[in-house]
Amino acid sequence: MPTVTYSLSDGSSHDVDVPSGQSVMDGSVRNNLPGIVAECGGSCSCATCHVFVETGMNHFDEATDEERDLLEFADGALPNSRLSCQLILRPDTEGVRVTVPDTNS
């Protein structure tokens, strides 16, 4: 099972096993990690699951136009910003590390 590392705004770091087919958002919600609010439940309708992908970006599909639009005005957006609901894990995904900002509300 793929493991995702979440770095949180309080400085803590959490390694979470996330079943393939699920998203980086799902793994955070399942473990009740703070920072990913996920209001719309993963339908790319809000921007409350914004993360910075530190390593492993190559494992994911490119952002859709809608995701890019949402990210353009997300607080503190950087080139490695993604919406974690759109980051779907595959069986061979490894080495993914994301930083979760504390501005997702």
Add this chain to the structure above:
Amino acid sequence: MTEPGGSDAQVVVVGGGHAGTALVGLLRQQGHRGPITLFGDEVDYPYHRPPLSKKFADGQLEQWLRPPEFYRDQDIAVRLGEQITRIDRPGRRLHTASGETCGYDYLVLATGARPRTIPVPGADLAGVLALRTLADARLLRKCVAEGRTLVIVGGGYIGLEVAAVARANGVAVTIVERESRVLARLGSPRLSEILTEHHRGHDVDIVTDAQVVRLDGRDNEVRRAVLDDGTSLDCGAVLVAVGAVPRDELAAAAGLRCAKGIVVDQRTRTSDPHILAIGDATRRPVTLTNAVMRLESIPSATEQAGQAAAVITGRAEPTPEVPWFWSDQYDLRLKIAGLVPGNPVTVTRGDPASGRFALFHLDSARQGGAVAAVESANSAADFMAGKKLIGAARSVDPDRLADPSIPLRDIVAP
């Protein structure tokens, strides 16, 4: 004795919708150690409601807000299928329909809303549906799968979303709207026009300024809707989507201040210091507009869950958020922020005929013409920019806003 605000306080949440579920998760995230109990009157684990009107015809209806194991892992007691019959405020405990009592230090009412009904003959026939719960959505799915001609009473967001899904599945649809336009309560006149045209382009029959006065059936199944002008619409199912009524009876019976909704302040406090209320059941202040209103939306429920968690865990009050909503209809992904003011100055960015546009509504009464609302379709950047402009409450030049050659980034942060 446990002090309210102590992290050992016993918290009981009544209502297993988005608001209550968000709250119990947040409490554990924020280090609350005391017992947490979540009562839900439905038998299903808390689930996402938006797909019930947007995606009910295909795919998985049961999308849990959290997987069932979540509650066990987080040490949250979930009591499904339980009705609460009474709040004993002096004794600080609840009575359940099964005869149990449950004490609390903090009680959070997240009882939600129920669909408004129409008081007409025949409203109790089989095939006359509402849409609020998973059970409702399963019935609607069955009707659409059987290809039953659908009459939708009410042209609000739920009615329009269901119409779009029904048409995509080849079902004939008529919308009967009491007002002179669809989305009369929440949408701007311009958005109503655009969506009316879009739905008519998908062969939805929209009848405005009309009311259903009677439903006729055969073998106890609805077969016909009769309107106030005598028009008769043959149908195989009727969806009544004329808004929702806050479920504030429990609060009212306990003597809490209610006014078509449980009245709360900007921190979700009711008139009892041990009782908070969140979500669709509440009438709440909306800081940016100085209004006190019901704001039935997931972002509002989530915001209030954060406010309630802050009260319980003794944290600072979170920053108020700009209200927002979303809706999917056919190929249009709509995102709306703010509240459309009366008599707005409307600036259109993009071409509505292209299916990608945003309507910015300026309120001349607010900071000399600040953006008060944005209604966007397939234009998430406009939505996000609009939300920021609303939050900043700064006046903007309408001509620059309308000019697609000027990037929104320059307008948001000049």
